[in-house]
Amino acid sequence: MQLTHINEQGQAAMVDVADKAVTVREARAQACVEMSPQTLRLISQNQLKKGDVLAVARIAGIQAAKKTADLIPLCHPLSLSKVAVDFELDTQGSKVWVFSYCKLAGQTGVEMEALTAASVASLTIIDMCKAVDQDMCISHLCVTHKSGGRRGVYQRDNVGKHYE
Template identity: 65%
Template sequence: MTGVLTHLNAQGEANMVDVTDKAVTQRQATAQGYIRMSPQTLTMITQGEHKKGDVFAVARIAGIQAAKKCGELIPLCHPLMLTKVQVDFTPEPAHSRVKVTSLCKLAGQTGVEMEALTAVSVACLTLFDMCKAIDPEMTIEGIAVLTKSGGKTGNWERAQSC
């Protein structure tokens, strides 16, 4: 574990970190998570046979929207002017799951890890919501930051796959 808790002031009170004097740099983060489901549900959504339509398209939009609203959802998180949000889905039939990945980018004074995590989380939640009537036993798992770049600490990459 590295770093210090920056969301506490000298009195131990929660506060928003002041990034006014930080340099504007290109920042990027990727995250991933999984939604495990029955093989039948996975087949239904990958073949476009769900009665609600293209669940991946809806979940993609939800993930992008969630990244843009991260500062409203997470206390003390800065509202950011994202320049790129991408949400992708990779069906993994051998594991009866869908891998959800996100990429968030900006030129700014603070990182975008929370936005990437929020995009993945809400995309997974949207898939769950759209499929819960046919598969209530789905699980969401393994949500994690994979990479980050930019800022004072530079580049970071998860040592092992989730």
């Protein structure tokens, strides 16, 4: 397998997608923010001084997906038709699962946008809760599903959670 972002001289290069077919492309990603039970309780009861943690994290994730090309040098600027960020509170494991979904009709995939949304939403949760919990940790950041394009459907199995 050959890397697509390297030119003949071995230098980083943006992939030319001009000749690719326009198809509907979708991607889902996830991340997990591990925290203390007390912090999870404060989030679930909306009792943190900075405000509604999940509402702010949702907006941050959506904004981040739209700014992916500004953050990751070789990503194409995309006209996303849909971005969604959702959460699941895991009281048993003291975790917040973050799930993102991105969609467009275009010539390149949206996996990086989905990953960016999930990661920035997770970072926002940490930012809003760090005053009460400095031991939070982000894990399980990965693409869980993608469709559209030349390679077709990809579905990751055996990861923490699956967003449908």
